[in-house]
Amino acid sequence: MVKVEVFSSPGCGKCAQAKAMLKTVAEALGSDKVTWREVNILEEMDYAVDLGIMSSPAIAIDGELVFTSLPSAYKLRVELLRRL
Amino acid sequence: MLTIGKLAREAGVTPDTVRYYEKEGLLAPARKTDAGYRLYDEDAARRLRFIRQAQQCGFSLAEIGELLMLKRSDAACCKDVRGVAVSKKLQLEHKIRALQAMSGALSELIAICNDGARPLDECPILAALENSMAGQMEGARNG
Numbered sequence: 189m190v191k192v193e194v195f196s197s198p199g200c201g202k203c204a205q206a207k208a209m210l211k212t213v214a215e216a217l218g219s220d221k222v223t224w225r226e227v228n229i230l231e232e233m234d235y236a237v238d239l240g241i242m243s244s245p246a247i248a249i250d251g252e253l254v255f256t257s258l259p260s261a262y263k264l265r266v267e268l269l270r271r272l
Numbered sequence: 273m274l275t276i277g278k279l280a281r282e283a284g285v286t287p288d289t290v291r292y293y294e295k296e297g298l299l300a301p302a303r304k305t306d307a308g309y310r311l312y313d314e315d316a317a318r319r320l321r322f323i324r325q326a327q328q329c330g331f332s333l334a335e336i337g338e339l340l341m342l343k344r345s346d347a348a349c350c351k352d353v354r355g356v357a358v359s360k361k362l363q364l365e366h367k368i369r370a371l372q373a374m375s376g377a378l379s380e381l382i383a384i385c386n387d388g389a390r391p392l393d394e395c396p397i398l399a400a401l402e403n404s405m406a407g408q409m410e411g412a413r414n415g
Contacts, residue, residue, distance in 0.1 A: 230358065233365055236365075237366055242362055244358050
C-alpha cells in the first residue's frame with residue numbers, strides 16, 4: 189500500500205484544483221493500492237518539518253518528501269507506479 | 273517631506289541603511305531637492321516601517337521585495353501573502369530544529385567539562401571540537 193500525503197495550507201485556491209486532479213490520478217490506481225491524505229500544514233507543522241518540507245504545497249510518499257511542489261499528473265502517476 | 277536623516281531616525285535605522293534599501297529597490301524618495309538631497313513622504317516612512325517589521329519576522333530583503341510587490345499588485349490577494357508567510361514559518365521551524373540540535377550538542381560538551389580548573393590544553397570541549405573536526409575532514413576525504 190503506497191501512502192500519499194499532500195501538504196498544503198487551507199485556503200490555497202490554486203492548490204485545490206491541482207490537488208483534485210492529482211487525487212483522481214491516485215485513486216485511479218485503486219484504493220486498495222494507494223491511500224491519499226490531505227494534510228493541513230499549519231496543523232501538522234512538526235511532521236512537515238520532520239519530512240524536510242520547506243515550502244507549501246508539497247507531496248510525501250511513504251513518509252518521504254518526493255515533490256517540493258505539485259507535480260504534473262503524469263509525474264505523479266509514474267512515481268506511484270514505480271512504487272507499486 | 274522628510275530628509276533621509278529624519279526618516280532614518282524615525283524608523284530607528286541609519287541613513288546608510290535607507291540608502292541600502294533604495295539600492296535594493298525596496299524604497300525610493302518622493303523627490304529630490306535642487307541640490308540633490310532626497311526627500312521622502314509619509315508613504316516611504318510607512319514602507320520603511322513595513323520593511324523593518326518584516327525583517328524582525330525573519331523575512332529576507334528579497335522576500336520583503338516580494339511582499340511589497342504583492343501588496344501593490346491588483347492580481348494578488350491575501351492568500352498569496354499567506355502562502356509566503358507559511359513558507360517562512362516552515363523555514364523558521366527548520367532553523368529552530370537546527371538551533372535545538374546545536375544547543376543539545378553544546379549541553380553535552382558542557383557536561384563533559386566538569387573541571388574548570390584544568391589547563392587549556394586539557395580542555396575537553398576544545399578536544400571534542402577538534403576531534404569532531406578531524407572526523408569531519410576524515411569523512412570528507414573518504415567520501
